[in-house]
Amino acid sequence: MATRRRPLINLLGFEIRFDLTWLILVALIVWTLGAGYFPVVLADLSTGTYIWMAMFGAFGLFASIILHELSHSVVGRRLGMRIKGIRLFVFGGAAEMTEEPPTPRIEALMVIAGPAMSVALAILCFAAATLLAGFNTPQPVAIVLGYLAMANAILAAFNMVPAYPLDGGRLLRAALWAWRGDLIWATRVASLIGGAFGLVLIVLGIVSALYGNLIGGMWWFLIGLFVRAAASSSYRQVLAQRILADVSVRRLMRPDPVRVTPDISVQQLTEDILLAHSLKEVPVVRGDDLTGVVGVADVKAMAASERSNRLVGDIMRPAGDRTIAIDARADEALAQMQRTTGGRLFVVTDGRLVGVLSLRDLLQHLSIRSDLQSDMKDVPSRHSFRGPADASAA
Ligand SMILES: [Zn+2]
Structure with missing residues (x-):
């Protein structure tokens, strides 16, 4: 897809x-x-x-x-x-x-x-x-x-149809969740039904194709595959959010991230920082205070000939949606990463830059936690992070 x-x-x-x-x-x-x-x-x-x-x-x-x-x-x-x-x-x-x-x-x-x-x-x-x-x-x-x-x-x-993540499956999950107060269990049950429903669609698709309805059959087959994939990734997503809700950003962040000041040239930023450290985006600081972010996209937006005489301060953006407080929870960081595109958040306390947190750090933590706890055998993978979907198949 x-x-x-x-x-x-x-x-x-x-x-x-x-x-x-x-x-x-x-x-x-x-x-x-x-x-x-x-x-x-x-x-x-x-x-x-x-x-x-x-x-x-x-x-x-x-x-x-x-x-x-x-x-x-x-x-x-x-x-x-x-x-x-x-x-x-x-x-x-x-x-x-x-x-x-x-x-x-x-x-x-x-x-x-x-x-x-x-x-x-x-x-x-x-x-x-x-x-x-x-x-x-x-x-x-x-x-x-x-x-x-x-x-x-x-x-x-x-x-x-009560097959998560279709609407009916979400309603079923809400009911199970209200009944037992356990979101993970409710999601697990609802997504097992979702997976089974996906399998039914796949089988119906094959049978239908064998009886001559090739396009219709293929369509049901593909929708079945989609529902199965969506059911399992939505479940992993819930699991990941619940695991991360117990951890603070402070525990998972890396201190002392690579940073730049507003007075260096864009040329220096590109060669000495972005390329040298393989980074797409870096924080801009005055003293310890975070004042903005700058990255490959900003450099790309300007003509190559201007890079040596323009300064980082001229092209940086406000850090707004790229910052997270050190005491925030890791699941909030995950949700924020999904809203923005960078996959990296700059951690601040009182406006000072103290660290950086990447999606990879979160995944690493999830993977270790699920290895240590046998009841969490579904390791959330990178593919799980596309946001829960409401699938309205036509
Ligand atoms: Zn819907």
Whole structure:
């Protein structure tokens, strides 16, 4: 799966990004609707009409997926959750969180918002289709609306299957979590069901392909693989967050990080610091006080000829989201690393730079802890850190 994402639009303060794989979904939906579904439902129309119907149908479906995710995101934000944005990819969409909900109640409310939106859209489209059919409007319009009613109903139903990390699985987890008060156990049970459901989809996909439905079968097969992978990585993520919640940044950070002052040239920064130490980003200090960060991206943004006569002070950025307090917990550091992109945080106390903490330090600690504790046999890996996903497969 490609991971390159492009910003698309900003809706209600949420950045909507799409993976390039999303284009596969667009093409597949337009083709399935225009060449398969609509000609079967309503025969003898011109090719041009089928193309328009397919485009409106696909557009409506994607708007529905975005509204589903937006609904999760808006409710999540109201309840105090930090939402990174909405991601659209080959299997649909996901509202990306950087941390687990703090209570089962918040998780349940946030989860139910998505399918509730899909059900509302299904009812709305169905009502509109029925109404329009009575008013002698062109039949294709009613047919497209009818399709959208059905698609939203399927979206709601599929997502309510109790297989983590689908919405239904998240609800199940919230219920188990509320019952026993143990988030890790609840996630483990819900993601085992998620893994089993993924396996069912894989088998159904193979059987379906053997019976001649090649594209549909392949699709179910791939969604099955995706659900299985998402179930296990979401579980590891929860495990990692819980392990790290007991440790402070102070214990895991490395003291005395490489640093620069604002008065050296960009040329010196590049050769003596970034290249010499293989670093992508370094803190800028005045005395001991952290005043900013500077890195490869800032150097790259300027012309090569200017590097010898410009100073670090001219191009550095505020350190804001790259800093963390020495007494913060390591799970907070992990969530912050997932929100930002650097993978390294500069540790401060009273504005003074005292250390650096990298994702590698956190992973190292997790790996040692899970080696020492036999009940934590699922070693969280680097691949686990993509944020819990809400998968709304279409
Ligand atoms: Zn959802």
